[in-house]
Every structure is written in C-alpha cells, then in structure tokens.
Amino acid sequence: MSKSETTRQKILETTAWLIGHYGIERSSLSMIANSVGIQKPSIYYYFSSKEELVDAVFAWILEGYSFEQYFPINSYTKENFVEKIISDGLQLLIEESTDTQMLVVQVLNEFLLYGSRESSHNKEYRLKIKAVQEGFIDGFIVLLQKGVEFRLTDSKGLREKASILALTLDNLSNYPMIGIQLDVAAVWRQTITSVVSNEGKFI
Amino acid sequence: MSKSETTRQKILETTAWLIGHYGIERSSLSMIANSVGIQKPSIYYYFSSKEELVDAVFAWILEGYSFEQYFPINSYTKENFVEKIISDGLQLLIEESTDTQMLVVQVLNEFLLYGSRESSHNKEYRLKIKAVQEGFIDGFIVLLQKGVEFRLTDSKGLREKASILALTLDNLSNYPMIGIQLDVAAVWRQTITSVVSNEGKFI
Amino acid sequence: MSKSETTRQKILETTAWLIGHYGIERSSLSMIANSVGIQKPSIYYYFSSKEELVDAVFAWILEGYSFEQYFPINSYTKENFVEKIISDGLQLLIEESTDTQMLVVQVLNEFLLYGSRESSHNKEYRLKIKAVQEGFIDGFIVLLQKGVEFRLTDSKGLREKASILALTLDNLSNYPMIGIQLDVAAVWRQTITSVVSNEGKFI
Amino acid sequence: MSKSETTRQKILETTAWLIGHYGIERSSLSMIANSVGIQKPSIYYYFSSKEELVDAVFAWILEGYSFEQYFPINSYTKENFVEKIISDGLQLLIEESTDTQMLVVQVLNEFLLYGSRESSHNKEYRLKIKAVQEGFIDGFIVLLQKGVEFRLTDSKGLREKASILALTLDNLSNYPMIGIQLDVAAVWRQTITSVVSNEGKFI
DNA sequence: AATGAATGAGGGTTCATTCAT
DNA sequence: GATGAATGAACCCTCATTCAT
Numbered sequence: 001m002s003k004s005e006t007t008r009q010k011i012l013e014t015t016a017w018l019i020g021h022y023g024i025e026r027s028s029l030s031m032i033a034n035s036v037g038i039q040k041p042s043i044y045y046y047f048s049s050k051e052e053l054v055d056a057v058f059a060w061i062l063e064g065y066s067f068e069q070y071f072p073i074n075s076y077t078k079e080n081f082v083e084k085i086i087s088d089g090l091q092l093l094i095e096e097s098t099d100t101q102m103l104v105v106q107v108l109n110e111f112l113l114y115g116s117r118e119s120s121h122n123k124e125y126r127l128k129i130k131a132v133q134e135g136f137i138d139g140f141i142v143l144l145q146k147g148v149e150f151r152l153t154d155s156k157g158l159r160e161k162a163s164i165l166a167l168t169l170d171n172l173s174n175y176p177m178i179g180i181q182l183d184v185a186a187v188w189r190q191t192i193t194s195v196v197s198n199e200g201k202f203i
Numbered sequence: 204m205s206k207s208e209t210t211r212q213k214i215l216e217t218t219a220w221l222i223g224h225y226g227i228e229r230s231s232l233s234m235i236a237n238s239v240g241i242q243k244p245s246i247y248y249y250f251s252s253k254e255e256l257v258d259a260v261f262a263w264i265l266e267g268y269s270f271e272q273y274f275p276i277n278s279y280t281k282e283n284f285v286e287k288i289i290s291d292g293l294q295l296l297i298e299e300s301t302d303t304q305m306l307v308v309q310v311l312n313e314f315l316l317y318g319s320r321e322s323s324h325n326k327e328y329r330l331k332i333k334a335v336q337e338g339f340i341d342g343f344i345v346l347l348q349k350g351v352e353f354r355l356t357d358s359k360g361l362r363e364k365a366s367i368l369a370l371t372l373d374n375l376s377n378y379p380m381i382g383i384q385l386d387v388a389a390v391w392r393q394t395i396t397s398v399v400s401n402e403g404k405f406i
Numbered sequence: 407m408s409k410s411e412t413t414r415q416k417i418l419e420t421t422a423w424l425i426g427h428y429g430i431e432r433s434s435l436s437m438i439a440n441s442v443g444i445q446k447p448s449i450y451y452y453f454s455s456k457e458e459l460v461d462a463v464f465a466w467i468l469e470g471y472s473f474e475q476y477f478p479i480n481s482y483t484k485e486n487f488v489e490k491i492i493s494d495g496l497q498l499l500i501e502e503s504t505d506t507q508m509l510v511v512q513v514l515n516e517f518l519l520y521g522s523r524e525s526s527h528n529k530e531y532r533l534k535i536k537a538v539q540e541g542f543i544d545g546f547i548v549l550l551q552k553g554v555e556f557r558l559t560d561s562k563g564l565r566e567k568a569s570i571l572a573l574t575l576d577n578l579s580n581y582p583m584i585g586i587q588l589d590v591a592a593v594w595r596q597t598i599t600s601v602v603s604n605e606g607k608f609i
Numbered sequence: 610m611s612k613s614e615t616t617r618q619k620i621l622e623t624t625a626w627l628i629g630h631y632g633i634e635r636s637s638l639s640m641i642a643n644s645v646g647i648q649k650p651s652i653y654y655y656f657s658s659k660e661e662l663v664d665a666v667f668a669w670i671l672e673g674y675s676f677e678q679y680f681p682i683n684s685y686t687k688e689n690f691v692e693k694i695i696s697d698g699l700q701l702l703i704e705e706s707t708d709t710q711m712l713v714v715q716v717l718n719e720f721l722l723y724g725s726r727e728s729s730h731n732k733e734y735r736l737k738i739k740a741v742q743e744g745f746i747d748g749f750i751v752l753l754q755k756g757v758e759f760r761l762t763d764s765k766g767l768r769e770k771a772s773i774l775a776l777t778l779d780n781l782s783n784y785p786m787i788g789i790q791l792d793v794a795a796v797w798r799q800t801i802t803s804v805v806s807n808e809g810k811f812i
Numbered sequence: 813a814a815t816g817a818a819t820g821a822g823g824g825t826t827c828a829t830t831c832a833t
Numbered sequence: 834g835a836t837g838a839a840t841g842a843a844c845c846c847t848c849a850t851t852c853a854t
Contacts, residue, residue, distance in 0.1 A: 004834070021321045025228040029828065039836050041830080050828060106319065113316050116309065116380050118224045130381045137383075160389045167374040167390075168367070175370065177319050178333045180340075186363045187370075194397035207816070232845065242819050244847080249817095253845065410813070427727045431634040435849065445815050447851080456849060512725065519722050522715065522786050524630045536787045543789075566796045573780040573796075574773070581776065583725050584739045586746075592769050593776075600803035613837070638824065648840050650826080655838095659824060 008046045010036050016057050020106040024054060024114050051121065061107050062128060067139030076143065078150040085143065086192050089165075093172050093184050105173050136166040144196070153196045161195050211249045213239050219260045223309040227257060227317050254324070261328060264310050268335060270342030279346065281353040288346065289395050296375050296387050308376050339369040347399070356399045364398050414452045416442050421463050426512040430460060430520050457527065467513050468534060473545030482549065484556040491549065492598050495571075499578050499590050511579050542572040550602070559602045567601050617655045619645050625666050629715040633663060633723050660730070667734060670716050674741060676748030685752065687759040691805055694752065698774075698797050702781050714782050745775040753805070762805045770804050 014035045018027040029050060033040040047053035070092045076084055095101045108129065115125025140162035147153040153161075168191045175182050217238045221230040232253055236243040250256035273295045279287055298304045311332065318328030343365035350356040356364075371394045378385050420441045424433040435456060439446040453459035476498045482490055501507045514535065521531030546568035553559040559567075574597045581588050623644045627636040638659055642649040656662035679701045685693055704710045717738065724734030749771035756762040762770075777800045784791050 007834085023228070023316070023320055025226070026320070028826075030826080040828090041837085042835050044829075045834060045836095109316055112381065113226070113312055117226055117229070126382055130383055133381055133383055157389065157393060160386060160393050163385055163390050164371070164394060167378065168370065171370040171374040178315065178336055179329060180333055180336055182366055183363060186360065187366050190360060190363050191367060210817085231843075233843080243845090244820085245818055247846075413813085429634070429722070429726055431632070432726070434847075436847080446849090447816085448814050450850075451813065451815095515722055518787065519632070519718055523632055523635070532788055536789055539787055539789055563795065563799060566792060566799050569791055569796050570777070570800060573784065574776065577776040577780040584721065584742055585735055586739055586742055588772055589769065592766070593772050596766060596769050597773060616838080634823095637822080639822080649824090650841085651839055653825075 004046075007036075007038065007042075011038075011043060011046055011053070012057055012060055015053060016061060016107055017103060019054075019057060019110055020103040024110055057107070058111050058125060058128070061104055061111075062132060065104060065108070065132060067136045071139060071143060073139070073143060073146065076146055078152070081147055081150055081152055082192065082196055085196070086189050089169060089188050089192070090185055092169065093188060102176065106177065109174070109177070133166065133170070136169065137162050140165045147196060164195055165191065207249075210239070210241065210245075214241075214246060214249055214256070215260055215263055218256060219264060219310055220306060222257075222260060222313055223306040226313055260310070261314050261331070264307055264314075265331060265335060268307065268311070270339045274342060274346060276342070276345060276349065279349055281355070284350060284353055284355055285395060285399055288399070289392050292372060292391050292395070293388055295372065296391060305379065309380060312377070312380070336369065336373070339372065340365050343368045350399060367398055368394065410452075413442075413444065413448075417444075417449060417452060417459070418463055418466050421459060422467060422513055423509060425460075425463060425516055426509040430516055463513070464517050464531060464534070467510055467517075468538060471510060471514070471538060473542045477545060477549060479545070479549060479552065482552055484558070487553055487556055487558055488598060488602055491602070492595050495575060495594050495598070496591055498575065499594060508582065512583065515580070515583070539572065539576070542575065543568050546571045553602060570601055571597065613655075616645070616647065616651075620647075620652060620655055620662070621666055621669055624662060625670060625716055626712060628663070628666060628719055629712040632719055666716070667720050667737070670713055670720075671737060671741060674713065674717070676745045680748060680752060682748070682752060682755065685755055687761070690756055690759055690761055691801065694805070695798050695801050698778060698801070699794055701778065702793050702797060711785065715786065718783070718786070742775065742779070745778065746771050749774045756805060773804055774800065 015032050018031055029040050029043055033043055047056060071088045111125045112129050115122045115129060141158055144153060144158050144161055148155045172184050172188060218235050221234055232243050232246055236246055250259060274291045314328045315332050318325045344361055347356060347361050347364055351358045375387050375391060421438050424437055435446050435449055439449055453462060477494045517531045518535050521528045521535060547564050550559060550564050550567055554561045578590050578594060624641050627640055638649050638652055642652055656665060680697045720734045721738050724731045750767050753762060753767050753770055757764045781793050781797060
C-alpha cells in the first residue's frame with residue numbers, strides 16, 4: 001500500500017472509531033487529525049470536506065455488513081438448516097460483542113439517527129441503511145423459502161417471519177449498547193424455533 | 204398556567220421537537236430561542252444551562268413512557284388475554300406512527316445514542332433508558348405469569364419470552380424511522396402467537 | 407434603622423466583601439444579590455447602576471480611613487512622642503491583619519488599580535485615594551513639626567521624612583497580601599527610629 | 610524572526626499594554642485581536658486559551674525584573690558603595706517613569722491584585738511575585754553584608770534593613786501611579802543614608 | 813419595597829475551511 | 834504529500850439593565 005493509501009486508511013479507521021465513541025458532530029477534524037497524528041489541513045488532501053470523509057466512513061463500514069456474509073445460503077442443507085441459522089446468527093451476535101464489531105453497530109446507529117434528521121443530504125444514509133436492512137429481510141425470505149422446499153416450515157407469512165428474524169437480530173445487537181444483560185443465545189434460539197418450526201399457527 | 208410556566212413548557216416542547224429533528228448537538232440555543240419566539244438569554248431564566256434543558260426534555264419525554272401505561276395488567280382476563288396483548292401493543296405501535304409519538308421514539312433514540320457516548324454525565328441517560336427497557340421486560344414477565352396462571356402458556360423461559368416481546372415492540376417502533384414499510388400488525392400478532400401459545404417447544 | 411437602610415447597608419457590605427475577594431468586574435450583580443439574599447433588580451431600588459453602587463462602596467470604605475483616626479495629634483507629648491508614633495502605627499498595621507481591615511486594604515488596592523485605568527470616570531477614584539495618601543503625608547508633616555517643637559527631630563527634609571513614613575506604612579500593610587512574612591513591628595520601629603531621631607544626616 | 614514569532618510577540622506586547630491600561634478582565638480577546646490587527650480565533654493558534662495568554666504575558670513581564678539586573682553586586686566597592694546603591698536604585702525608579710517601564714509596574718500590580726483573589730489558579734501569580742519581592746529582599750541582604758565587610762554599616766537587623774529598602778523601592782515606584790508628586794530622588798537618598806549609615810540605633 | 817420575566821451586548825471558545833508554501 | 838497561519842460563523846454563556854407588576 002502506498003504511503004498515501006496508508007494515511008487515507010488511517011484517517012478512515014480513526015474517524016470510524018471516533019464516530020463510534022463520540023458521535024459524528026463531536027468528532028471534529030481537530031480530534032481526527034490529532035488521533036491520526038497528522039495536521040488538520042492534511043485531511044483535506046484526502047477528503048474534500050468533512051461531509052465527504054463521513055460519507056467515506058459510512059461506505060467503508062457498510063461494505064462489510066451484508067446478509068450473505070453471515071448467512072451463506074448455498075451451504076444450507078435440509079440436515080443443518082435450523083442449527084445453521086442459529087449458529088450463523090450467533091456468530092453475528094457474538095462477533096458483535098467484540099470491540100471491533102460493536103463499533104460497527106454503534107457507528108451504524110449513529111448514521112441511522114444522523115440520516116433520520118432533517119437534511120437533504122442525510123437522506124442517503126437512511127436509504128442505504130434501509131437497503132441493508134431490506135437486504136437482511138430479503139435474505140431471510142430466500143432462506144425461509146429453502147426451508148419450505150426442505151419442508152421444514154410452511155409457506156405462509158414468509159415476509160413477516162423474515163422481518164421478525166431481521167429485526168430480532170438487529171435488536172439483539174443493540175441491547176448490549178443499552179447495557180441490558182440478556183441471554184442472547186437463548187433468545188435467538190427461541191426465536192428461530194418458534195418462527196421456523198411453527199405449524200399452521202400463523203393467522 | 205402562569206406566563207412563566209407557559210414559556211417553560213414551550214421551550215421544553217420546542218426543544219424536544221428540535222432534538223427529534225436535528226439531534227441534540229445541532230439543536231442550538233439560538234434555534235430553540237428562535238423557534239419559541241424569545242431571545243437566547245431568556246432560556247437561561249428557565250434552565251441554568253443547555254445540559255439542564257436537555258435533561259429536562261429527557262425527563263419529560265420519558266415520563267409518559269412506561270409499560271403500565273400501555274399494558275394495564277389488572278384488566279387482563281383469561282378470556283381477553285391473547286387478544287388484549289395484541290391490541291395493547293398495536294395501540295403503542297400505531298400511536299407511534301402519529302407525528303407526536305414518532306417524535307418520542309426519535310428523541311429517545313437520540314438520547315440512547317447520546318448516552319452511549321464517552322462522557323461521564325451521559326451515563327445517566329443510558330441508565331434511565333435501560334430502566335425503562337427493563338421495565339418493559341419485567342412487565343411482560345408479570346403479564347406472562349398471568350398467562351401461566353390462566354394455563355394459556357407454559358412457564359419455561361419466561362424471561363426470554365418477555366425479552367423477545369419487549370425487543371420486538373422496540374424494534375417495530377423503530378422501523379418506521381428507517382422508512383421500511385412493514386405490516387406491523389401482522390408481525391406483532393405473529394410474534395404474540397408464537398411466543399404465548401408455543402407448547403413445550405422452548406429448550 | 408429602617409428596613410430600607412438595613413438592606414442598603416447589607417448590599418454595601420456584601421459588595422465590599424465581594425470586591426475584596428473577587429475584584430470589581432468579577433463581582434457581578436447576580437453574585438451580590440445572591441449573597442445578600444435578594445433578587446437582582448432589587449439592587450436597582452437602592453442604586454441606579456452598578457457604577458453608583460461601586461462608588462458608594464468606595465466612599466464607604468474610604469470614610470473610615472484617615473490619618474487623624476489612627477494618629478490623634480493632640481494626644482502627642484514630648485514624653486510619649488516616639489513610642490506613640492510606633493504604637494499608633496502598629497495598631498493600624500496589626501488591626502489590618504484582622505480580616506475586617508485586611509479587606510479594606512484589598513478593596514482600596516482594587517480601587518487604586520481600577521482608578522488607574524483608562525476611563526474618564528475612574529479618575530475620581532485615583533484622585534480620592536491620592537487625597538487620602540496625601541492626607542497621611544500632611545498628617546505626618548504636622549506630627550513631625552510637633553517633634554521639631556519638642557526638639558526630638560530636626561527640621562530638615564520634613565516632607566521627605568513624612569513621605570517615607572506614609573509609604574512605609576502603606577507598604578507594610580500591603581505585604582501580607584503578597585504573603586511575605588515580615589517582622590512588621592521591627593521594621594516599623596526601625597523606620598521611626600531612623601527617620602525621627604536622625605541627627606543631621608539628611609542632605 | 611519568523612512570521613509566526615512576530616505575530617506571537619505582537620499579541621504578547623499588545624496584551625501587556627492592554628492589561629496595563631484596562632486590567633485583565635477588561636482586556637477581551639476581541640480588543641486584543643483588534644489591536645494586533647488579526648481576528649479573534651487567530652489568537653488561539655498561538656495560545657490555547659485566554660488564561661494561557663495571560664500567563665505568558667505575566668512570565669514575559671516578570672522575566673526582566675530581578676534584583677541582579679538593577680544592582681550588580683560584583684561591581685560594588687568600598688569606595689562607590691553608598692553612592693552606587695543610590696544611583697542604581699534611582700535608575701530603576703527613574704526608568705520606571707518612562708512609559709515602557711511604568712507599564713511593567715502597572716501590569717505587575719494588576720497581577721498582584723489578580724493573584725490575591727479567590728481562585729486556585731491565581732495563587733501562582735501571587736507566589737511568583739512573592740518570589741521576585743523576596744529576591745529583592747535577599748539581594749539587599751547580600752548587598753548589606755558587603756557593606757558590613759566594608760565596615761560601612763553594622764551587622765544588626767540586616768533583614769529588617771533589607772526589607773525597608775525593598776519596600777521603599779516598591780512603593781516609590783508605585784507612587785507615580787497614584788499621581789502623587791514626590792521628590793523620589795531625595796526620599797531614596799534619605800532612606801539609604803539612614804538605613805546604611807545608622808550606627809547602633811537599631812533595637 | 814421588591815421581583816418575575818426578558819433582553820442586547822459581549823464574553824471565551826471551537827468549528828470546518830482556505831491558501832500560500 | 835503535508836502544513837503553518839489564518840478566518841467567518843457559530844457555539845454556550847454571563848452581563849448589566851429594564852419594566853410591568
């Protein structure tokens with residue numbers, strides 16, 4: 001990696017960390033430059049404005065956060081189906097309790113809130129996060145359809161079931177932020193069990 | 204209401220609205236004063252600092268957001284049990300799609316994120332929100348215990364079930380913020396059905 | 407004393423104390439009102455502006471600070487002359503190490519400095535303090551003339567001798583402010599001895 | 610001198626001048642910036658806060674104000690002893706009636722008073738000024754000891770004599786501030802004469 | 813005799829940004 | 834590639850003051 005790219009990357013990572021810890025507005029260019037170990041105007045060599053830097057951070061964070069990454073559809077079989085959903089989900093949830101990934105959640109939430117504010121530009125954030133969330137819902141729909149093919153679950157209310165899975169996953173990853181202690185594994189397992197293997201209970 | 208109280212209340216409401224729309228840091232005292240129709244220093248007559256004002260807004264928002272308000276435990280009977288949980292929850296969820304209550308969610312999220320940032324004072328926000336969330340979990344536990352008495356649900360994993368209900372409610376109220384269209388009523392109904400009336404499936 | 411006078415007096419004393427401890431500019435009307443136990447606008451009932459209040463404090467402080475008060479010329483005799491100058495001076499100096507009087511010195515210094523600043527109005531402070539200081543010099547001249555009559559000192563350089571006494575007194579009362587430990591009594595006695603009983607050494 | 614140092618120096622000098630004329634609190638950053646011919650935030654490029662700027666001014670002013678600078682002990686001989694003390698002192702006193710040095714006195718007094726106020730940080734000012742004052746006392750003690758060696762003065766009460774010289778010098782330099790006209794030279798000569806050549810009169 | 817409510821002016825400070833070097 | 838120097842705009846906050854009550 002060239003020196004230039006190294007510095008760019010350092011700025012990106014540092015900014016992400018700072019945003020996760022102090023929020024977007026509180027993460028000033030001074031702080032960022034200071035943390036990276038460069039001078040403030042140097043940032044402008046890589047990013048033409050704070051807005052552009054923040055956008056880049058957002059894109060960089062989002063980049064590695066997709067359904068396919070955590071739930072590789074092709075490796076699901078009739079035999080491993082239920083247990084693999086559980087374990088794949090747990091991996092996401094538990095990975096997130098590591099510092100690195102908890103940062104991602106925090107930063108995404110920051111952007112989610114930031115994007116929900118009154119501002120023409122911010123709408124993009126909301127739209128992109130929406131896309132990711134819908135990506136998870138769509139992913140679960142596809143996954144559940146496999147479950148239907150495997151005759152492990154019935155075909156009614158697939159969209160609602162998928163939504164429940166997506167939002168449960170989302171919220172379980174948010175709970176640590178509030179500080180609530182929860183048996184994440186148990187709750188996730190319980191959710192999968194009742195959603196996937198419910199028989200004709202859906203109205 | 205005295206003139207003083209009127210102004211104080213106006214400041215409180217305006218600030219809540221602004222925080223919901225622009226966030227805490229972006230809601231400057233100038234904006235607030237401007238929106239209320241007074242001069243900036245006048246705010247200091249009612250609140251000794253921005254921090255105190257923000258605290259007051261937080262307390263005011265939190266004040267009307269408790270489990271008991273939405274799920275009045277005493278009015279649950281064996282006959283109305285399942286349907287009442289569904290309708291009470293829907294009232295919360297649908298009420299929240301009105302502008303007034305959607306503001307509450309937005310503001311609470313703002314505080315939640317604000318509280319998760321590095322700062323000694325902010326910890327209080329997190330703790331108070333945690334208390335509210337735990338209030339919902341505890342409330343659902345009590346409610347589910349009633350369900351057990353009524354022999355409508357079994358007694359295993361009560362805490363996990365309650366957690367699922369609480370976080371589902373939480374997340375369903377957050378979805379509109381992202382802009383995702385969801386058949387909220389269907390999802391909630393589905394969740395209640397699978398959680399309450401699951402038979403021995405919990406591990 | 408009527409209630410009105412009592413409050414007025416309380417404001418005066420409190421302001422003097424605050425000026426002594428925090429300086430004129432730092433002693434805000436809020437602080438004063440707070441310390442007195444009244445509301446800010448009430449001060450305006452007694453003093454039409456902060457400037458007028460400060461002036462009143464100045465006059466009140468100056469009022470009890472004159473040469474005659476400490477050195478009653480008429481009670482000086484040939485027999486007690488030297489010892490009485492010493493003891494009268496020491497009374498002023500030692501009295502000043504009590505809290506009450508140390509306040510006076512502090513406040514006067516505050517006004518002295520305040521008065522030396524660029525401002526048309528402040529000139530009055532300087533002039534009045536100058537008058538007091540000259541009052542001490544003139545007083546000592548009269549006193550030393552008595553000494554000449556008593557043939558205890560010679561008549562040369564009376565003005566310079568008087569000046570030395572006045573400024574020594576002044577400075578000795580300032581030293582505690584800096585925090586320098588000094589055997590005040592010894593220095594004052596030494597000064598008197600060398601000034602009053604010097605024989606023909608003055609040029 | 611680099612551009613940066615020039616500006617820094619200009620800020621320092623301007624601030625000193627303003628403090629001498631208007632006091633520390635009245636010398637606002639707006640005034641300073643205005644006088645220097647720069648914008649307010651530019652000051653922060655050189656000094657991280659007003660406090661730091663004021664500290665720097667204080668250090669800068671104090672820097673050139675020591676006993677040794679005015680009374681070079683090594684150049685005192687038995688022959689020039691008395692006359693040199695007089696002339697060295699007069700140089701300090703007369704130099705101070707120039708605008709430049711009168712500013713120093715004014716500023717030092719400002720800091721002395723500022724330092725005597727209730728505030729944890731200000732204590733340092735008092736301590737440093739105390740150190741300078743004690744430097745003068747100690748310097749005069751050493752000087753008088755030389756006088757003892759030269760058999761020009763006796764060895765009793767050296768500390769008190771030194772104190773008298775130091776405070777006389779101090780006060781003589783303060784008198785112009787009040788506006789009192791005084792034959793400074795005569796008073797200083799008289800003090801030296803009576804202090805140095807007093808014979809066994811000390812008690 | 814006193815105050816509740818409000819304000820214009822100005823305080824110190826931080827911000828993102830620019831630009832010559 | 835990077836920065837030293839500078840700035841306009843905006844920040845939170847405090848001030849002395851006013852005025853109807």
